[in-house]
Amino acid sequence: MFIMRFTERPYVAYTEEDVRGSFRSSVRLTFSNKYFDPAIGADLYNEYLDEYEAAEDAGFDGLMLNEHHNTPTCLGAAMNLEAAILARITKKPKIVLLGNPLPIFDNPLRLAEELAEIDMISRGRLVSGFVRGTGVESWATNTNPVHNRERFEEAHDLIIKTWTTPGPFRWEGKHYHFRVVNPFERPLQQPHPPIWIPGVGSPETLEWSARHHYPYIYLETDPQVTVQMTELYGKAAAEVGYRPGPQNFGYLWRIHVQDTDEKAYEVGKGFLVGNAGVGRVPMPGDFMAPPGYNSREGSKRILEQYKHALKPDALYGGVDAAGWDAVVESNRVVVGSPRTVIRKIREGLEILRPGILGIWTNDGTIAHKDTMRCLELMKQEVLPALREIGDELELPGPFEVAP
Amino acid sequence: MVAHEDRTITVAGARIRYLVGGSGPPLLALHSVEGSLGWLRLYDELARDFTVFAPIHPGFAGSDRPEWLESALDLARFYLWIVQELGLDRATLLGYFFGGWLAAEMAVMAPPLVDRLILIDSAGIKPGAGAIADIFLHGSEGVRDLAFCDRKQVADYDLLFGRKPSAEEREALQINREAAIRYCWKPYMHDPALPHLLPRLRATPTLIVWGREDRIAPLECAEMFRQVIPGAQLSVIERAGHYPFLEQPAAVSAALQAFLEGR
Numbered sequence: 269m270f271i272m273r274f275t276e277r278p279y280v281a282y283t284e285e286d287v288r289g290s291f292r293s294s295v296r297l298t299f300s301n302k303y304f305d306p307a308i309g310a311d312l313y314n315e316y317l318d319e320y321e322a323a324e325d326a327g328f329d330g331l332m333l334n335e336h337h338n339t340p341t342c343l344g345a346a347m348n349l350e351a352a353i354l355a356r357i358t359k360k361p362k363i364v365l366l367g368n369p370l371p372i373f374d375n376p377l378r379l380a381e382e383l384a385e386i387d388m389i390s391r392g393r394l395v396s397g398f399v400r401g402t403g404v405e406s407w408a409t410n411t412n413p414v415h416n417r418e419r420f421e422e423a424h425d426l427i428i429k430t431w432t433t434p435g436p437f438r439w440e441g442k443h444y445h446f447r448v449v450n451p452f453e454r455p456l457q458q459p460h461p462p463i464w465i466p467g468v469g470s471p472e473t474l475e476w477s478a479r480h481h482y483p484y485i486y487l488e489t490d491p492q493v494t495v496q497m498t499e500l501y502g503k504a505a506a507e508v509g510y511r512p513g514p515q516n517f518g519y520l521w522r523i524h525v526q527d528t529d530e531k532a533y534e535v536g537k538g539f540l541v542g543n544a545g546v547g548r549v550p551m552p553g554d555f556m557a558p559p560g561y562n563s564r565e566g567s568k569r570i571l572e573q574y575k576h577a578l579k580p581d582a583l584y585g586g587v588d589a590a591g592w593d594a595v596v597e598s599n600r601v602v603v604g605s606p607r608t609v610i611r612k613i614r615e616g617l618e619i620l621r622p623g624i625l626g627i628w629t630n631d632g633t634i635a636h637k638d639t640m641r642c643l644e645l646m647k648q649e650v651l652p653a654l655r656e657i658g659d660e661l662e663l664p665g666p667f668e669v670a671p
Numbered sequence: 672m673v674a675h676e677d678r679t680i681t682v683a684g685a686r687i688r689y690l691v692g693g694s695g696p697p698l699l700a701l702h703s704v705e706g707s708l709g710w711l712r713l714y715d716e717l718a719r720d721f722t723v724f725a726p727i728h729p730g731f732a733g734s735d736r737p738e739w740l741e742s743a744l745d746l747a748r749f750y751l752w753i754v755q756e757l758g759l760d761r762a763t764l765l766g767y768f769f770g771g772w773l774a775a776e777m778a779v780m781a782p783p784l785v786d787r788l789i790l791i792d793s794a795g796i797k798p799g800a801g802a803i804a805d806i807f808l809h810g811s812e813g814v815r816d817l818a819f820c821d822r823k824q825v826a827d828y829d830l831l832f833g834r835k836p837s838a839e840e841r842e843a844l845q846i847n848r849e850a851a852i853r854y855c856w857k858p859y860m861h862d863p864a865l866p867h868l869l870p871r872l873r874a875t876p877t878l879i880v881w882g883r884e885d886r887i888a889p890l891e892c893a894e895m896f897r898q899v900i901p902g903a904q905l906s907v908i909e910r911a912g913h914y915p916f917l918e919q920p921a922a923v924s925a926a927l928q929a930f931l932e933g934r
Binding site for chain 2: 292413554559
């Protein structure tokens with residue numbers, strides 16, 4: 269099993285009232301950057317890099333980063349810069365980018381160049397994930413949401429061709445046009461760095477990933493729905509002649525460990541501010557998914573998939589202390605002592621059977637010192653136990669068995 | 672209500688629905704971003720003097736979109752073909768907001784086609800000082816709030832906007848918003864070349880109708896249209912917002928009558 273560490277790198281120095289005062293009361297897209305203090309930002313970026321270094325020391329196989337725009341919930345607006353720094357300051361773990369939001373880039377060749385540099389500087393440790401981005405990424409970059417999937421697929425095809433076909437060549441697609449495709453720097457890994465696709469289960473993306481043999485990383489999706497989605501991936505894989513295994517799937521999970529259950533329960537509450545923002549003010553639906561961002565057919569299939577799933581309020585806004593109990597109870601967020609956490613993760617792994625486990629160790633208002641303690645306990649107790657469980661449950665990662 | 676029919680014509684493989692009613696020379700009425708509002712009272716008035724053709728734009732709920740059709744300019748060019756297939760050699764063009772933009776583009780592409788041009792709170796030109804409200808960012812609820820000077824003035828408000836939509840209507844709303852976003856996203860609601868081409872309409876009698884309180888397309892745009900279209904008349908409707916023909920139907924008909932009678 270491949271185990272990677274993740275945090276969204278949040279900024280939390282603002283109030284619920286500040287968010288409510290923004291256009292359409294949204295923490296993303298329109299929440300004014302006048303509430304951002306670069307002095308705090310300077311500390312945070314450095315702390316977050318320290319944490320990733322500590323994650324290498326803790327023995328994680330991968331350091332996972334993500335990218336969002338116009339939001340305090342994730343400071344990774346230029347994720348590839350953080351990745352480039354990690355490429356230089358770490359030595360062993362993979363640098364897992366989940367992912368670059370392809371549709372928002374008007375020049376995917378620049379992306380091909382950046383990723384090639386990261387791959388070379390890290391001496392071949394890049395995992396290059398690609399995403400469609402949330403709707404907010406489209407709004408923030410003024411990318412027409414109705415073209416999101418077309419641009420995703422075309423930019424992907426262009427980047428892969430750029431990495432695998434000697435240039436120069438010409439590209440005249442629907443959304444991208446280049447007379448001379450010939451970035452001189454090529455990635456170290458051949459034919460190109462591994463591609464992983466994270467998501468919340470859009471059926472078209474699942475099927476597309478399966479057809480390309482790309483591992484699909486579930487972003488803390490409902491466990492029962494995840495099992496159904498894995499079947500969907502399996503069907504699409506069968507159509508192109510292979511049977512996927514654990515190496516084709518990843519699961520990202522919020523997991524926070526402290527010395528005692530009580531302490532983890534208290535500290536873990538900080539997760540509630542992660543990706544929903546301070547005050548957990550519900551986002552306008554059309555900011556996250558503007559009209560046309562999902563195909564109508566795809567939207568229907570997503571609704572159908574999720575119709576029996578629990579809707580944990582805690583993950584989507586409006587939670588109070590009672591909500592936190594329900595979340596902890598349901599294991600959608602795992603908090604506890606090493607012993608508790610290992611037991612709960614094992615239960616999840618038995619059902620989900622991923623070859624890639626993403627551990628979202630901290631977010632929201634969880635303090636840096638608590639995160640550092642969490643990483644220490646991961647090193648001493650949790651990761652060694654998880655490796656044994658991964659072997660026992662036969663969950664090979666994509667570097668053990670080719671997806 | 673004047674009798675009208677619901678017909679379909681196939682152009683370039685796309686099935687285009689349109690309402691047609693009345694008698695007299697043809698008038699093509701072009702709807703806005705919310706899609707077809709059906710047979711408007713405004714069309715009843717016009718149908719006394721014209722055969723009114725009210726198509727549903729390709730890509731909006733009811734009409735197909737040929738897959739190559741991606742922009743307002745594509746749509747205007749395609750409409751010239753649709754008009755040809757409808758057998759219209761010449762027509763009066765009337766459009767509100769997005770429909771006005773399309774009408775203006777068609778007019779500058781093919782001036783001999785256009786008998787008269789009627790633009791109501793039209794998109795198409797970027798204002799200088801103000802801005803066309805970002806209807807996409809405001810969301811449908813927000814747009815509803817911006818659209819009217821006083822919605823109580825709209826006799827058909829509940830019928831047009833107030834009812835809880837059925838499942839089918841909800842899907843239509845989604846299709847319409849998607850189409851509007853496809854065609855109008857960037858540059859937003861305007862064509863930078865349009866103001867430079869509109870002076871071509873020196874032989875096209877043009878009426879510009881505008882709600883003084885329009886908070887979506889500012890009155891400044893009306894003045895800009897008037898300045899670039901030679902001889903264009905401007906009629907500003909008091910106590911009306913973005914849909915003056917819904918809020919002040921009598922004042923709008925008076926302006927139309929005066930224009931059509933050449934007064």
